[in-house]
Amino acid sequence: MDWLTPRPEGLFCVPGDFYIDPLRPVARAVISHGHSDHARPEHDHVIATPETLAIMRLRMGEDRAGAIQQEIPYEERLSLGDVTIWLAPAGHVLGSAQIVIEYQGQRAVVSGDYKRTPDPTCRPFQVVPCDLFVTEATFALPVFRSPDPAHEIAKLLHDVHLFPDRTHVVGCYALGKCQRLIALLRQAGYDAPLWLHGALLPMCALYENHGIELGELKPATVAQKAELRGGIVLAPPSAIADRWARRLPDPVVCLASGWMQVRQRAKARGVELPLIISDHADWDALLTTCEQTGAPEIWVTHGREEALIHALGLRGIRGRALRLVGYEAEDEEDISEATE
């Protein structure tokens, strides 16, 4: 499919004259979701779901989120040059979308980041049959198989019960993971107030404005040390290993991430209670999704593409590594504010 092509700026649609999730400012960009490695500032013209644009404005400010901001709700068609595009839910975070591009009877789907596990805070992934499917491969090794998130939440709540005098501080990213954790805790019947690091509060307010109920949330500050005892505190991953977490009463450091599947990862982070909760497709979901789209050709944007392409090959599907840099969901070494 030669009308879709990787360029240094990102994946480019030639007849539609737009980039998807470009890494540097461009004239026209279609954005899959609001994580900072996909949604970058200062494009001239930005097309995305209303939720994603709201997230971009919150994170980068009204003026940097795009000179022209064009909202298209899921499934609404938009003509750009000779192509028609529409957005389908990706199940990754609020507003996350697969970008469906139709041109001369062919259909390509660029999925962005996605997952198949149900998530109470966003619309579920929709399978769109296509001729070319562009996928991520963040967790593309057969060792990555996410357990039921309810099981992980039960693990956390059992620990809170076992250590009633300690404070459980759970590292989670500000966009998506945080709100999903809160919703999962509420689903499990935990209705006590949840304490939030200041960096997480604005995004939760945005989710609530979009009709996602999160229950009682309170800012976690050192002043309320006594109140925090026995409670659950959510904080960005960068804060849990740092002095901020140490000031909490006898903290149990937890981290909610797909990487927690591997013990060494949890150990290296100094995590006491790893929670395997991922917002990406696991190995089985990646393969199933690729098969369900019926696409004879799969392009892999970022992650462990060699394993996925090898496994697709065993199933008679042609895979191609785009080797787009700049989308690594979580840096190997650093605890950066990334998408996972």
Place this chain on the structure above:
Amino acid sequence: MIAFAALLERLAFTPSRNAKIALLKDYFTMAPDPDRGFALAAMAGALSFSAAKPAMLRALAMERTDPELFAWSYDYVGDLAETVALIWRSETSHPDRPPPALAEVVTALHTTPKAELPELVAGWLDVSDSSSRYAILKLITGSLRVGASARLAKTALAEIAGLAPDEIEEVWHGLEAPYRPLFAWIEGHAPRPDPQDAPVFRPPMLAQPLDDVDLATFDPHAWRAEWKWDGIRVQLVSSPGGERVYTRTAEDIGHAFPELVAIMSDLGSHVVLDGELLVMRDDEPAPFADLQQRLNRKSPTAAMLRDLPAGVRLYDILFEDSEDLRPLPFDARRKRLEAWYARLSPPRMTLSPLIPFENFSELAVLRSSAREEGIEGLMLKQADSPYVPGRPRGPWWKWKREPLTVDAVLMYAQRGHGKRSGFYSDYTFGLWRDGETGRELVPIGKAYSGFTDEELKFLDRWVREHTTARFGPVREVEPGLVLEIAFDAAQNSKRHKSGVALRFPRVSRLRTDKPAAEADDLATFIRAFL
């Protein structure tokens, strides 16, 4: 298996001792017999299976996985059992079958012929989740690093029963997995298990350091003094059920010191003795490094038995025949020890002599002048003190020699654990030497203690601000901070680049006043201490 697997997982990531005890108590209270007994055995290192090997696991996994995918996965995860546990796909679904109980796994591993093992194990893996699979695989390969010592498990059991951990120790070595009588006792359904003739361990009496204690208030005539020998504390047990050499943490090291076990067996006298294990050279204690060589080996070579002969300096006697001497005053026990020694003249054993003294200043002089190998300092024992397990404050004091010190330069720092997990609190330090390209630092040791909380904050900040390179969790810093390091002794070491190793190094002072270039030289250090 599910509860045991969950416990293992939680323990492995938990640095805090109290949290581990809480987890263990929860498990031992909730888990049924005989599962919990086998879990206890696994923690105590009392389980081993010979038939199952890592190669079998790899073969099993390879039958079900594409080899390329397996190789990439193993490369990423870095641990065979973990890779297999995560990658395993059940061939059939067994919705009706629960994962095997821990006891079922342990029993079957002991009784199943080797040829039938792969099928058995595959069946277990098929019905288990990934954390149970991990526990089963680690159990099979005998590499179950639990993150909790036997002592910690016993402490948890003792807390359930409201006992002292030492009371569990006293019956422990007479029991076997799955320890039903032990659980029945701690839950109050049965009397204390009677070890009868088993050579059980008796928790030793330990001394407190003589810091901030005013000797002037002591009556010298009510005290006895002995040398504190620089070996390791041991308990020799000889009973109708056998002979043991226990360390003070209840580890049986008899296999490494067969000459001592043989002597006890020959004597035929049923006693429990407290003493210091040393390597003896011409009736004098050899340097600790020599003993270290013996301790490093599971069983000694003939050359080691010849060149590094072991001996014990006896301090005390706890039992003679079936008589418990521990309630007797120190002086009375000492008489019994001397009488026993005179009667049997046991080879390779010597009495640790009492040091006569009139007053404590005499002792102080002796202590500061003692620089011989094998002496760590003095022990002060109250003449009427009974033998009390643990570390009671008052009856016994250890009065160590003044430490030696060296001014070294901070080279690397690593984050600590537990409360210190956010701080760079493990420090590698070095001394100067002439290298090929000029003066260079060579590391001579690592210190984790000795500093105050304020000093730790300063060190942590200093490390963060002066980092020159990172290697995983380790930071290299510029050579700019001098630490005064206190240590008990210096030894030659083939394992260290510098050729020296320190005993008990700790940070005694931060020498921010001293330029790094003026820290000590390795050559000067070797001249002074080796």
